[in-house]
Structure formats: structure tokens, C-alpha cells
Amino acid sequence: MTKGMVIIGAGECGGRAALALRELGYDGPVTLVGDEPHLPYERPPLSKDAMVADAPLLKAIASEAVLAERSIRHIHSLQAVAIDRAAHVVRLSDGSVPTYDKLLLATGSVPRKLPMPGLDGRCVYLRTFNDALAIRAHLSAGNRIAIIGGGFIGLELAAAARRLGAAVTVIEAQPRILMRGVPAEIAEIIHQAHEAEGVKILCGEGIAAIADNGAEVRIALAGGHDIVADLAVIGIGAIPVTGLAAEAGLIIDNGIAVDAELRTSDPDIFAAGDCCSFPLAIYGGRRVRLEAWRNAQEQGALAARNMLGAGEAHAAVPWFWSDQYGLTLQIAGLSDEGRSIVRRELGDGAFILFHLAEDGRLVAASGIGPGNAVARDVRLAEMLIAKQAKPAPEALGSQTVKLKSLLAA
């Protein structure tokens, strides 16, 4: 008898996987378990448009009607607490025990906690819709917002807070913002955009102590002076949610370790999205873990195919975007694989940096510009990266050579 498919984690990845199972024609039971009280929803707007809106709206991946129509059983507000691999059973926090033929772990990631005493209700993190609602209530003209960590979420939130008239200070321990994965040239453009909008950015600043008295937060910088804020938002990275998998004895390696087909060390259990680490063939099988929306989507769909026996390897090129003020950044590939950089101007201040490996292979492209100025060329670069192409640096750098023509070559 078919037990069906169970998906743990009703986020981007889990939600997409459930929909994909039905699109692929699977007609057994599909159960999607999530511990949040909401429909599966998109997180990226939480630090962008949704934050600037008067009342943040939840952008659902599928409505209740769509889930019902596709016979996807969405169990919300409950946590999966244990997996009995031998019996193919998951235990949920209310004691119920759905059974599975194949199980997908799409448990995502959670904000890395700042390991310091003194934090209280005015020191918050941004991951969920409920987090966003709580933060939104503090973003008003004249309010002081401190952002700890100059990563994407913090910087996007800084931009949203400025739009709403709050006074914003960003505190970054590294010598510059966006140290991880973003070339210095591009980080500098973003830094300047924030300063032009009135954000105060402090780089290379450690934090000595934090005192949160429930009404305001006092952040004592290692360099001497204090930053006082009505709210401190901490954005210092994310860690994969692996507890359930680890307790079930699955192999963990910077995330739930899966093979190219997204299968864990148990052949009936898959993992996908932010929670897993996987080998990327285009970089010689290098094991990576991504915290990126499109990856969650693609891996959700791929996991669904492979749960149904497709046996397909993940081959997508990592891709990420961020919006701040009128600027959009897009990065395809892993720029740290590159040894040299070629710059291509796209007009209006937009440009793309192509990252080339020692042997001339294009391994990444990082673009920034107003609106969607870089989108098309980053997309074409992504296709070149997927082909492991070795385009001539002169061609990449020349505005008169169309990237599409390099693809055909």
C-alpha cells in the first residue's frame, strides 16, 4: 500500500516540492508539515517591498484553494520531532505519526544567534513573516534602528528602514560590507548607495557589549563609543536546520549531506534547499550549501522528481539577487572559484564582473545596476557557466560583442 510522500518544512522548497509532485502526476497522499502558522510563503519580500508597505502582506506560494484542489495536506503550526527510519514514520509535536514512502527534509535555515549576553526583546532577527511584522512596527520616522551585520538581509532592511524615515546605523565586524561572495567593487557601490541615503555604516567594528533594557538597546562598540537604538536587528548569517536529521542518524556536513540527486544517507529520505549541502558538478563536485531562493525552488522541484524515481542530478548554477534602493545585484556562479576578473560596462552605471578560473573557464558573473539592467547578461553568463565555456576575455569585456553570440560559439 502506498504510504505517500511527506515533506517536512513548508517554506519555499517544501511548498514547491509539494506542488511539483502533483504537476508530475503523483496521485498518492502528499503531506506538507510546517511549524509556522502560515501558508508556504516567499521570504525575499520580507526585507524589501513588504517592509515598506504599511501592513506587510504575506506572499503565499500557493493559496489554500490551490493546496486543496491538488489534495496537498498542509499541516501547519506543528513540528516534526522525530523520524523512525525503519518504520518510515515521522512523529509530529501533537503526537500524530504520518507514514512515508519517501520523505523530504526542507527545514531551511535559521538566523545565526549573536553569542552575547544582554540581548532582550529589542534585539531581533529577521527570518519569518512574524519577525517581519514585529520589525515593521518599529520602522517609523525618527526611530533609531541598529543593524548588526552588513550582509544582504541587514542591508536590504536598512534600505527599507530609510524609506520609512528611520535613522539607521549598520555595524559590520569585517573590514567591508558583503564580505562573503560579493566582489569588493560591487560592495563599494552598495556601500556608497547606503551612505548617499543617509545610512551610517561602521565597518571593522567589533561589539564589546549590549545592554537591552526593553525600551532601548545600547551597543558598546569595541572601538569606544556607544550606539543607542530603539531596535537592533541582528543579521550575521544563517545556520542550516539539521537537528531532526542528525537525531535520525543522517550524515551532516555543513547541512544535511545529500548526493547530486539530493538523497541523504538514507535512500528514502531526501533533503533540499537551505538545509542541505550538495556536490556541484560544475565546480568539480565541490560541496556547497546555498541560502538562495531560486536554489530552494529548483531543488524542491528536483527532489520531487527524484522522489518519484527520476534519478536526475542537480546541475543548476547558483544564482542570487538582492534589491537595495533602485539597485539590483545579481550573482550567478561562485565567484571565489575565479582567479581573474573582466569587467563589462552596460551603461547607466551598470556593469558585470566576469570571474574566470585559471584555465579560462567562466565560473561566475556578478552584476549591479539600476533596475533590471544586468539581468539579461547575468542570465546569459549563467548559461555560459553551465556549459563550462571558456569565452575570450576580450569578448566578455567588449560592449559590442553580444553575450548571446558567445553562447552559440
Added chain:
Amino acid sequence: MSNWVEACDAGDIDEEDVMRFDHGGRTFAVYRSPDDEYFATDGLCTHEKVHLADGLVMDDIIECPKHNGRFNYKTGAARGAPVCVDLRTYPVKVDAGKVLVRIGW
């Protein structure tokens, strides 16, 4: 009454490419396919109202520049996450070197 509006010259759009066309307070996307036919759809993505004309055309697909949602521009059909709502399409004809779009009746 049919209402054909001139969008551009036939040569303004490369093969397998797209151009934005605004008319009467609305925005459209006009496409030239690899086999040299012309098509038109609403100009904004159904996911987050982004101009599709900044996107990439591949065969009969337009890919949104923002999050890579895909549509078949010949039929308007949404062809992959995150887009799930189809695009509206409009009849197009080429007359005396001009691309005409029928955007009203």
C-alpha cells in the same frame, strides 16, 4: 472596431528578442521569434509587475529579468515557478515594415 496600433519598425527588434512598447497608459512587450514572427503580450510579469522587456528571449520563451519566471510569449502560458498566472497576448501583424499590435476593440 478593431484598433491596430503601430509599435515599432520591424527592424527595431532583433530576432529572438523583445522590446517594450507603451501605449495609452499601458505597457506591452513585443517579440520577434527566432523564425522571424512577431508577437505581443502584456508588458509586466504576473509575479511582481516587472518589465519583461528587460528579460531574455529563448526560442518561444520570455524569461522574467527579476526572478526568472518563464512564459511562452506566443500563447502567454506561464511556464514555471515562481509565475503561475498567464500573460495576456495580443494579435500582431506586420504591414509595410511596421509592427502593429491590436490592443483594443
